[in-house]
Amino acid sequence: MSHQSTIRFIINPTSGPKSRQDVAALIALHLDKNKYRHEIVYTAHAGHATDLAKEAADKGCNIVVAVGGDGTVNEVARGLLYSETALAILPKGSGNGLARHLLVPLNIKGALRIINRGYTSFIDSGNINGHPFFTTAGIGFDAYISSVFAGNSKRGLKTYVQLVLKEVMKYRHLPIKATINGSVFDSDCYVMAFANAAQYGNNAYIAPMANIQDGMLDVCLVRQLNFRKALHLSYCMLTKQLATDSAEYFQTNAVEVETEQEIMYHADGDFMGKASRFSVHMEPKSLKVVVPA
Structure with a gap:
């Protein structure tokens, strides 16, 4: 038998509709046992996945698999930054933003096939006020929705869309001062999104x-944002087009934003709180990931 790689599966038992027994059984059935020696651990509280991932990396584990939604993926990835341990994903969330961007199959059997092949690459990560993110971060409306969604007892795409439709015309833009590529400008801000990956999740680009x-x-x-612009922006996001009539786009490696009053912000869809100063920057090639060939 050839040398086996070590792999740890970190399962968030509250993610998705399937039970932990279902996932464990699928792993046992479809993981290449000649290639991998594996273990399964479960998260018990918020932030636990980061500790479990860092522990695995410190022990020299080859791959750590996030089994859950975008929040679980973010937690696991944070624990693996700048290590030689690769992140893999078994998507079980409603958005699955990073999995979709990396073209990881959204079913567990298909995602395990990608892990069995074992191809890896390095991707960038972002950082907003000290919080790593891997798909998107943002201030304004998307962060506000993240805060409302976090406090909602119902999860899933349907609930998220209902919240957006309910709140989109109620939310009001706020003044900001932004520094991008050395240029300083004042602006209204309904939402300012900082994207490492192309989409939020659910193929909303x-x-x-x-x-x-x-x-x-x-x-x-x-x-x-008015009603017409909201429709145009939604259409462009769902058809993978630039919404140039509704939004402005910049490319940079760092952004500084100041606001007169504290506003909400998020990292990978998780509500982070409020602040009046935001420092956002990139960490190039900081995360090793398992990807399709």
Whole structure:
């Protein structure tokens, strides 16, 4: 038998509709046992996945698999930054933004096939006020929705869309001062999205041209939003087009934003709180990932 690689599966038992027994059984059935020696651990609280991932990396584990949604993926990836341990994903969330961007199959059997092949690459990560992100971060409306969604007892895409439709015309833009590529400008801000990957998740493309390996942030600024612009922006996001009539786009490796009053912000869809100063930058090629060939 050839040398086996070590692999740890970190399962968030609250993600997705399937039970932990289903996932464990599928792993046992479809993981290449000649190639991998594996273990399965479960998260018990918020932030636990980061600790479990870092522990595995410190022990020299070859691959750590995030089994859950975007929040679980973010936590696991944070624990693996700048290590030689690769992140793999078994998607079980509603958005699955990073899995979709990396073209990982959204079913567990298909995702395990990718892991069995074992191809790896390096991708960039972003950082907003000290919080790593791997798909998108943002201030304004998308962060506000993240905060409302976090407090909602119902999960899933349907609930998220219902919240957006309910709140989109109620939310009001706020003044900001932004520094991008050495230029300082004042602006209204309904939402300012900082994209490492092209989409939020669910194939909603906020920055269709974003490249997760170019060391650059793709910034989407929506200054104000009325009903017509909201329809146009939604259409463009779902058809992978630039919404140039509704938004402005910038490419940079760092952004500074100041606001007169504290506003909400998020990282990979998780509500981070409020702040009046935001420092956003890229960390090039900082995360090793398992990808399709």
